[in-house]
Amino acid sequence: MIFLLCVVLGFAMTGGTWLATNDGVSVFVAFLVWIAAIWVLFMVLSVIAKRQVDYLVDATEEAVVQAVRGSFGALWRETSGPGTLNFRSRGPGVGIRSPGKQPVMSITIETTPDAVEVSEWMSTWFSQNGMVLAIDRFAFQRLRVRRSLAGISPISEPSASF
Structure with missing residues (x-):
């Protein structure tokens, strides 16, 4: 897009x-x-996408897991990785010429005394000339996850850490 x-x-x-x-x-x-x-533009998007984003959601862990899973459509498939949920994009994206080069979005969901903490980051990626391949797909999916979490409960402003 x-x-x-x-x-x-x-x-x-x-x-x-x-x-x-x-x-x-x-x-x-x-x-x-x-x-x-x-x-x-794509270099800036690559730097932004590699940063971890944390959300605090005032909902149950099950509701958060369902909301996050529901935000991923047919162009993402569940895969193994370091997070509670890990998804790899499918199909074409910016710079993708062969399968298996798509980024993996990892999401960790942990219950804290106050809320459910959701951490989201790019755990696997391939770059070309400094630009992450399929960065457009990853950037839009990050927005979809945020919207789905905001749909079940107010979320705190994300804080990015390097």
């Missing part, structure tokens, strides 16, 4: 440059700026 948006914006930018200047050099420079902007 993020990649598709970048492609559409890139075509609009280079096409707009062509219409405004009718100069091939300007279009080429605009294209290079667009490529650099996409690379920077």
